[in-house]
Amino acid sequence: MMPLDRAVRTHGARVVAALAARFRDLDLAEDGFAEACARAVGAWAQGEPDNPAGWLFRVAERAALDILRRRAVRDGAALPPLEPEPTAEELMAARPDIPDERLRLIFVCCHPAIHPEARAALTLRLVCGLSAQEIARAFLIAEPALLQRLTRAKRKIAAAGVPFEIPGPDHWAERLDAVLSTIEVAYAHAHADGAATGLHAGYAAEMRVVTATLATMLPKEAEVHALAAMVRFAEARRPARVDDMGAMVPLSEQDPALWDTALxxxxxxxxxxxxxxxxxxxxxxxxxxAEWCLRTSLDDPAPWPAILILYDALLAHRDDPLTRLNRAVALAEMRGPAAALEDVDALSHSGLATYLPYHAVRADLLTRLGLYDAACEAYDAALALGPGDAERNWLAAKLAEVGR
Known part of the structure; x- marks a missing residue:
């Protein structure tokens, strides 16, 4: 990894958040940081600076001030007063009650003044660096709608002068749901990459640390501990998720002997x-x-009856397209692929067109029903969405089995 790429991955979110705290303008913060990165390409050609975060912040701040100066000349307005020379670390200073840096940034961005629908999306963009397309797919909305949501949130921050400050414990509860949603989506991007070769693979380890920290901070919050459990159950299975040929192994076919029992x-x-x-x-x-992780070998029956019961219970708490899609997988095992396909096809207008597992589940059900041409189209649709290496290899192998 090149020094600039590493610095952006390691320090980018902190620097952008520091610039947002400095200027109260997220667009300006992002524009200034982008300009700093562009200048770093040439400036770092002979070597990385001793303090990459400080360098990026200072150059980005100057770039942002240049933008403001041009606006001031154009509009006849006054520049904001210059401040002392704080470092990025000083602007986003640590608080002992939120000891993890990334978690501090997530709490900072999940401000209650921002519309609830926009908090997690904005945080995923700023803190986790997910693209608008990735965030839109995660929330099952069109990318233009997501961009409008982000734009409105940024305008609200600028108009209301929302302070980008680290909240104290009295303000955690009002931000918690957005914080958990952000962590959940960030981890989902790492989990979707079975081979851990993609851009967001590092979130798997990072979200383990974040959820452990959050559980220590909020020892009585059930959803915090449940999310910490989910991340660990899923990561425990990672050693069995890819076969010797580099293809994904479906959960029901994974060898539990390879799972991490400590996790x-x-x-x-x-x-x-x-x-x-x-x-x-x-x-x-x-x-x-947890039901899946009770298996100790492939000789143990898959827990489909319990899985279906739990999904039925989950629908009472969270009746959304993803829950219904996952329930359909268990339904196929208990009541057959025809019943499951009926439920899956009922989701065709629910925003799942850009969600890869939707097409993969449909392809499997269609194959089991002998509808091979339709199954091939579904596998093609899944492959067109750019899966990770392991997922692409598995989908390609399944497509070849069906007839191409």
């Missing part, structure tokens, strides 16, 4: 804490993961 035990500890509170959507999701 499973850690997940169970978090789940026990979550189960000490009233059931929530994330607690039920964690229970679904």
């Amino acid at each position: 499973i035990a850690d997940a169970q500890r978090y789940l026990r804490t979550a189960l000490g509170r009233p059931l929530t959507a994330r607690t039920l999701q964690a229970l679904i993961h």
